[in-house]
Amino acid sequence: MAEAVIKTLCPRIPARTALLFVALAVLIFAPAILRAQTDCLACHSDQDMKNAAGHNISVDGQTFAASIHGVLKCGDCHTDIKEYPHPDKIAPVQCSTCHADQAAKLVGSVHADGKDHPCTSCHGDAHAIFPKNDPKSAVYPLNVPRTCGQCHGNDGMAKKHGLASVYPMYVDSIHGFALSKEGLLVAANCQSCHGSHHILSHTDPQSATYKANIPKTCGSCHAKIDMDYEGGAHGKAIAAGKFKAPVCTDCHTAHAILQPTEAAFRMQSTPICGSCHKDKLSTYRDTFHSQLGSLGGYVETARCWDCHGAHEILPASDPRSPIAPQNLVATCGRCHKGANSSFVKYQPHANARDRKLNPALYFVRLFMNLLLAGTLTFFVIHTILWLVRARYDQIRKKSAEGEKNA
Ligand code: HEC
Ligand code: HEC
Ligand code: HEC
Ligand code: HEC
Ligand code: HEC
Numbered sequence: 465m466a467e468a469v470i471k472t473l474c475p476r477i478p479a480r481t482a483l484l485f486v487a488l489a490v491l492i493f494a495p496a497i498l499r500a501q502t503d504c505l506a507c508h509s510d511q512d513m514k515n516a517a518g519h520n521i522s523v524d525g526q527t528f529a530a531s532i533h534g535v536l537k538c539g540d541c542h543t544d545i546k547e548y549p550h551p552d553k554i555a556p557v558q559c560s561t562c563h564a565d566q567a568a569k570l571v572g573s574v575h576a577d578g579k580d581h582p583c584t585s586c587h588g589d590a591h592a593i594f595p596k597n598d599p600k601s602a603v604y605p606l607n608v609p610r611t612c613g614q615c616h617g618n619d620g621m622a623k624k625h626g627l628a629s630v631y632p633m634y635v636d637s638i639h640g641f642a643l644s645k646e647g648l649l650v651a652a653n654c655q656s657c658h659g660s661h662h663i664l665s666h667t668d669p670q671s672a673t674y675k676a677n678i679p680k681t682c683g684s685c686h687a688k689i690d691m692d693y694e695g696g697a698h699g700k701a702i703a704a705g706k707f708k709a710p711v712c713t714d715c716h717t718a719h720a721i722l723q724p725t726e727a728a729f730r731m732q733s734t735p736i737c738g739s740c741h742k743d744k745l746s747t748y749r750d751t752f753h754s755q756l757g758s759l760g761g762y763v764e765t766a767r768c769w770d771c772h773g774a775h776e777i778l779p780a781s782d783p784r785s786p787i788a789p790q791n792l793v794a795t796c797g798r799c800h801k802g803a804n805s806s807f808v809k810y811q812p813h814a815n816a817r818d819r820k821l822n823p824a825l826y827f828v829r830l831f832m833n834l835l836l837a838g839t840l841t842f843f844v845i846h847t848i849l850w851l852v853r854a855r856y857d858q859i860r861k862k863s864a865e866g867e868k869n870a
């Protein structure tokens with residue numbers, strides 16, 4: 465290869481001689497190029513080298529040379545070293561002199577005032593930094609969760625800052641599983657949802673994890689679902705600033721996302737829909753579908769979203785809604801083969817207290833209640849009269865006996 469290049473550049477010099485010149489040039493200039501490194505490494509390559517405080521200050525020259533910064537001289541970062549022996553106290557390295565963009569983004573983020581070096585807390589050993597697409601990098605997609613997890617999987621740290629310890633939850637989630645077990649680079653890692661340098665608290669309206677921004681954040685990968693969601697009642701409510709409506713994480717959580725076909729997810733209709741629609745949950749609980757579901761163990765039955773859909777949820781008044789009267793035969797028919805218009809008269813939310821919604825049930829319940837009250841009242845009066853009568857008989861008997869004895 466080198467021979468071919470030389471041959472094209474200087475066709476008159478024999479290739480072997482040319483190679484010899486190149487080798488000679490390298491031998492002459494290499495020490496000058498490497499001197500800065502070797503000067504420092506002459507001392508710092510000693511693996512057991514310690515500073516006055518007992519902290520190991522050795523540098524692995526080979527790893528450093530292979531790292532992204534291997535092209536730099538030690539002094540490019542350790543700028544205050546001008547002569548030997550150098551002073552004991554050396555100023556901290558400013559990564560910002562070369563990476564102003566990342567440094568500016570970190571300022572004002574939640575990690576701005578990290579106790580350790582603000583950059584190496586995520587990028588790892590300062591002398592072993594690799595490009596982000598290199599599997600050896602601490603910020604390679606498959607390594608990001610572990611990197612963030614050093615702190616966010618630490619219960620002590622979480623408690624101190626009033627944060628949830630999210631790393632263990634994430635590892636067991638569908639995204640964590642896809643990333644760590646399947647090595648799926650496109651699965652969401654911490655950085656996909658939070659960003660890298662400009663991470664903000666979810667209470668900040670600028671944050672990717674602020675409630676109103678979550679559908680777009682998840683939608684950057686789950687685009688079709690985001691479109692469905694935004695066309696539904698919940699998405700429209702959020703867009704209109706009604707924050708009582710759910711976003712993706714209200715139903716799926718942020719870090720403990722389950723596969724929705726799993727029994728553990730399907731059994732959660734209470735937290736998923738019922739925590740907000742309490743009235744509909746309690747009426748659903750009175751029906752066949754729910755009672756089957758609570759028999760213990762897992763029973764396949766109709767959950768809220770089997771009838772309502774999960775993302776494009778629409779009110780019954782919308783003709784596209786699966787619960788619009790004209791669509792019920794199809795909706796119920798998914799599970800009830802041969803469902804017809806009389807079958808779908810069965811009311812999944814029969815509410816006997818609601819006269820407007822369920823007039824027949826309302827009057828039946830009213831009648832049954834009146835009947836019950838009437839019967840009870842009759843028996844209470846009956847019992848009281850009975851007792852009075854019994855006492856009266858007793859007194860009369862006693863006085864009759866008294867008269868007899870006297
Ligand atoms: C003659 C040996 C020698 C050479 C050459 C040398 N150092 Fe040092 N260096 C030391 C010693 C000894 C210490 C420990 C000082 C102390 O704390 O007692 C030290 C400490 C340091 C520290 C501070 C470590 C700490 O305590 O946090 C840095 C950074 C450092 N050297 C970088 C360099 C760089 C960069 C070069 C090359 C430009 C270099 N050194 C060349 C001997 C050397
Ligand atoms: C990309 C910038 C960069 C380069 C290049 C670099 N260093 Fe460092 N070095 C750092 C940072 C960051 C630290 C952590 C302490 C600090 O913040 O200053 C550090 C710390 C050190 C320490 C203290 C021991 C330790 O591990 O904490 C020594 C010694 C040292 N460097 C020597 C070297 C030597 C020798 C070279 C060249 C072979 C070199 N450095 C090249 C950034 C760099
Ligand atoms: C909270 C963790 C964290 C901190 C702190 C951090 N980084 Fe990063 N950095 C990352 C992640 C994650 C990536 C990968 C981003 C990606 O894949 O797009 C990254 C990528 C980079 C890149 C590659 C280019 C880019 O922006 O994607 C550079 C350069 C960089 N960081 C420098 C720095 C510097 C300099 C600092 C300190 C001022 C710093 N980082 C602090 C997490 C961090
Ligand atoms: C003297 C300038 C200089 C300093 C100081 C410096 N870097 Fe770099 N850094 C570079 C250069 C040059 C590259 C290679 C740029 C490229 O390939 O685009 C680089 C690349 C990187 C990358 C890989 C970018 C990628 O594409 O994934 C990271 C991460 C990084 N630096 C982090 C740091 C951190 C952290 C510090 C402080 C400890 C630091 N740098 C200090 C010059 C510097
Ligand atoms: C699929 C998107 C997504 C992924 C992946 C993700 N997060 Fe989050 N994270 C969020 C959202 C959204 C919030 C906002 C609060 C909420 O909904 O729970 C959040 C909140 C947080 C919080 C604040 C928790 C609290 O108690 O207030 C921390 C810390 C955090 N995430 C760290 C991480 C770390 C570390 C990882 C990787 C191990 C990660 N996140 C992965 C979306 C994600």
Ligand code: HEC
Nearest residue numbers: 574585586611612614615625654655658663664665666667
């Ligand atoms: C060196 C430890 C450390 C590392 C590594 C780290 N963090 Fe943090 N992080 C913290 C601390 C400490 C806080 C709390 C800061 C505060 O109280 O304002 C925090 C706060 C957060 C928050 C804000 C929580 C909220 O809503 O208030 C998020 C989100 C977050 N980190 C995500 C990440 C992600 C993503 C990574 C990896 C790319 C990461 N962190 C790496 C220490 C760390």
Ligand code: HEC
Nearest residue numbers: 638642650651652656681682685712713716718721723724
């Ligand atoms: C970086 C892209 C990305 C982002 C951002 C993302 N996801 Fe995912 N998600 C994926 C991939 C890829 C899978 C498929 C994993 C698999 O099947 O193994 C997945 C799987 C899922 C699943 C399981 C789907 C199934 O059929 O089993 C759910 C639920 C989910 N994500 C919800 C969310 C939510 C909620 C958010 C936002 C808080 C989010 N995702 C953000 C890429 C992403």
Ligand code: HEC
Nearest residue numbers: 679682683686689690693698710711712715724725769774
């Ligand atoms: C009101 C609760 C709710 C909201 C809000 C919600 N989901 Fe879902 N999601 C569900 C339910 C329930 C399922 C299960 C559907 C099924 O099994 O038929 C599901 C299923 C999924 C799946 C698996 C694939 C599929 O279509 O079955 C993914 C991925 C997903 N959701 C992502 C998201 C994203 C991204 C958002 C935000 C844009 C979001 N979800 C908003 C409840 C919700």
Ligand code: HEC
Nearest residue numbers: 697701708709710714736737740768769772774777778779
């Ligand atoms: C975080 C609370 C919350 C959760 C969880 C939730 N919803 Fe809603 N839902 C709302 C709010 C608020 C509205 C009203 C939106 C509006 O004002 O238009 C709504 C509207 C609806 C509507 C339209 C009816 C109407 O009156 O406009 C249906 C149907 C519905 N939700 C079903 C569901 C189902 C099914 C689930 C579970 C898959 C669910 N919801 C989960 C809060 C929630």
Ligand code: HEC
Nearest residue numbers: 737738741744745748766767768771779780781787812813
């Ligand atoms: C077997 C199918 C089915 C199941 C399961 C079901 N629903 Fe319904 N839901 C309907 C039908 C049909 C209607 C419209 C008639 C009515 O209001 O009773 C409705 C109405 C509603 C409405 C009012 C919609 C409007 O436009 O006014 C909400 C909100 C609702 N359901 C929430 C839920 C929740 C929450 C669950 C789970 C706890 C659930 N549903 C379970 C079929 C179902």
Ligand code: HEC
Nearest residue numbers: 752756764765766767770771795796798799807808810812
């Ligand atoms: C996801 C599947 C599913 C959907 C959708 C569904 N059901 Fe059911 N339903 C069941 C299961 C399972 C049972 C109990 C097993 C059985 O008896 O067939 C049941 C039982 C019933 C029963 C008890 C009597 C019977 O026939 O067994 C009625 C009535 C009923 N459903 C009505 C409805 C109506 C009305 C709808 C539409 C609004 C509907 N269901 C939608 C799964 C579903």
